[in-house]
Amino acid sequence: MPHHQTEQSDNKIIDLITLPIAHEDIKKYYEIAGMDYQAWSEALNMHFGYLERWTDIFSLEKMLNQMSQMVIKKLQLADFSQPTALDMGCGMGAVARELVRIYPQARVTGITIVDSQINYGNHLSQNENLHEKVKIIKNDYENMSFEDNSFDVAYAVESSCYAQGAGKEALISEMRRVLKEGGRFVIIDGFLKKPAKMPYLLQKAYLRLCRCWALPCLATMTVFEETLKKNNFKNIKIEEISWKVAPSVAHVPRVTLKFLFQELWRNKSLKLAPERWDNIVSPLLTMFLGLWRNYFGYYVVSGEK
Ligand SMILES: C[S@@+](CC[C@H](N)C(=O)[O-])C[C@H]1O[C@@H](n2cnc3c(N)ncnc32)[C@H](O)[C@@H]1O
Numbered sequence: 625m626p627h628h629q630t631e632q633s634d635n636k637i638i639d640l641i642t643l644p645i646a647h648e649d650i651k652k653y654y655e656i657a658g659m660d661y662q663a664w665s666e667a668l669n670m671h672f673g674y675l676e677r678w679t680d681i682f683s684l685e686k687m688l689n690q691m692s693q694m695v696i697k698k699l700q701l702a703d704f705s706q707p708t709a710l711d712m713g714c715g716m717g718a719v720a721r722e723l724v725r726i727y728p729q730a731r732v733t734g735i736t737i738v739d740s741q742i743n744y745g746n747h748l749s750q751n752e753n754l755h756e757k758v759k760i761i762k763n764d765y766e767n768m769s770f771e772d773n774s775f776d777v778a779y780a781v782e783s784s785c786y787a788q789g790a791g792k793e794a795l796i797s798e799m800r801r802v803l804k805e806g807g808r809f810v811i812i813d814g815f816l817k818k819p820a821k822m823p824y825l826l827q828k829a830y831l832r833l834c835r836c837w838a839l840p841c842l843a844t845m846t847v848f849e850e851t852l853k854k855n856n857f858k859n860i861k862i863e864e865i866s867w868k869v870a871p872s873v874a875h876v877p878r879v880t881l882k883f884l885f886q887e888l889w890r891n892k893s894l895k896l897a898p899e900r901w902d903n904i905v906s907p908l909l910t911m912f913l914g915l916w917r918n919y920f921g922y923y924v925v926s927g928e929k
Contacts (some may be wrong), residue, residue: 629782633819633820634819634836634847634895634927635818637777637820637821638790638819638841638844640665640827641816641822641827641830641841642840642841643831643834643840643841644836644837644840645786645834645838645839645840647737647764648657649838650737650738650838651737651738651739652838653704653837653838653902653903654738654740654741654835655738655740655900656773656900657737657738657897657899657900657902657903658716658738658741658856659677659744660883660900660903661715661716662840663879663882663886664684664879665684665685665688665690665718666685666687667685667689667718667721668716668718668748669685669688669689669691669692669716669718669719670715670782671688671691671692671782671812672688672691672719672782672827672869672872672873672922673686673687673688673689673690673691673871673872673875674687674690674693674694674865674869674872675687675690675868675869675871675872676690676691676694677783678743681763682880684872685757687871687872688872689719689722691781691812691869691872692718692719692722692723692728692781693722693726694721694924695779695781695810695812695924696719696722696723696726696727698808698924698926699723699777699779699808700774700808701723701726701727701777701888702727703821704730705729705732706729706730707727707731707776707777708721708731708732708733708774708775708776708777709729709730709731709732709733709775709776709777709778709779710722710730710732710733710735710770710774710775710777710778710779710780710802710803711733711734711735711778711780711781712725712735712779712780712783712784713735713736713765713767713780713781713782713783713784713786713889713901714734714735714736714745714760714783715736715741715745715781715783716739716741716744716745716748717734717745717748717749717758717760718748719742719779719781720732720734720749720758721748721749721752721754721758721797723758723781724754724757724758725754726853728757729846730757731757731758731759732757732758732759733759733760733761733770733775734758734759734760734761734765734906735760735761735762735763735768735905736760736762737763737764737884738912739762739839739918740769741760741814742760742761743887744760744840745760746759746767750869762766765780765783765795765798765799766787766788766794766795767798767799768796768798768801768802770802771802772801772802773802773803773804773805774802774803774804774805775802775803775804775810776804776807776808776829776863777803777807777808777810778799778802778803778807778808778809779809779811780808780810780813781812782794782807782809782812782813782814783857784811784813784843785814785837785839785841785842786839786840786845787840787843788840789840789841789842789843789847789848790819790841790844790848791843791844791847791851792843792848792851793847796848796851796852796855796914797855800855800856800857800929803929804929805929806928806929807927807928807929808927808928808929809857809927809928809929810924810925810926811924811925811926811928812865812922812923812924812925813842813843813922813923814842814879814910814920814921814922814923815842815843815844815845815848815920815921816841816842816843816844816919816920817844817845817846817918817919817920817921818844818845818846819844819846819847820918820919822919826913826916826919829909829912830913832905832906832909833882833906833909833910833913834903835900836902836903836905836906836909837902837903837906838897842920845862845921845923848925849862849925850899851886852925852927853928856929857927857928857929858927858928858929859927859928860925860926860927861925861926861927862923862924862925863923863925864921864922865922865923865924866914866917866920866921866922870914873907873910873911873914874911876907876908876910876911877911880904880907880908884904884906886893
């Protein structure tokens, strides 16, 4: 097939598996279900974990922290004397706080579009006396208010999935604009491997996952890589880490049961808002989708401006 025809049919496939999600949907989901992440992680790590050593397999919180530490290590902050970092989609700031614990001379600006994350995230930083080093503010990573060349490094931990498009074009071009020359980035997330028609049930499960977590679509790796290249990023490195992430995903049923028992004990009922049920369903769907390794993978992507 000629190139433009392949591109057209890829776009058709991608359109079928993209939902019309607006910022209001994302904000509503996090405002209602956001605090339920406490059942997943004491420190409010809103991401999956990374297994460094097999002996850590039973310690979820340790694996969650190891994910943050892996991202921080890949940013190679020792190369900068007083690094300025941008956390694009920072949640409650768990990764940002870990960064300044490891590199006290660094300063992190965390951005999110969710008001409660700004208030509670900054409160958590204050509790640890890290509020001078980590500032969480409201900003849209697809249209940032920062000047060009503002940051030494930028990272997105399980947040790029909220950006529009299979290549997350606006996020990538904004990231390029605000990074300094030679600045580094690290993005970790679940990805679709390539544009491919899914079996009916798989597609249904995938769309349900996106709806539950208020995501328009996961990025498609082939398109994402192309977008990074078009934006002239150098030394692009793409590593699949699905097997390192799977042990933390295996904790989902245990955490789900614990959460449901706690809710039942506290409120004597399981009448939860739909968004809170969605937040229970989507991690369970992740376990199912993760088995389809031809279609889905968990990746760490890094590079330099
Ligand atoms: C799954 S949470 C991950 C939070 C954090 N990175 C962590 O690992 O704990 C996704 C985050 O992306 C943020 N987000 C979604 N769309 C965004 C946008 N357009 N601009 C900035 N942040 C956004 C959400 O508000 C949320 O904080």
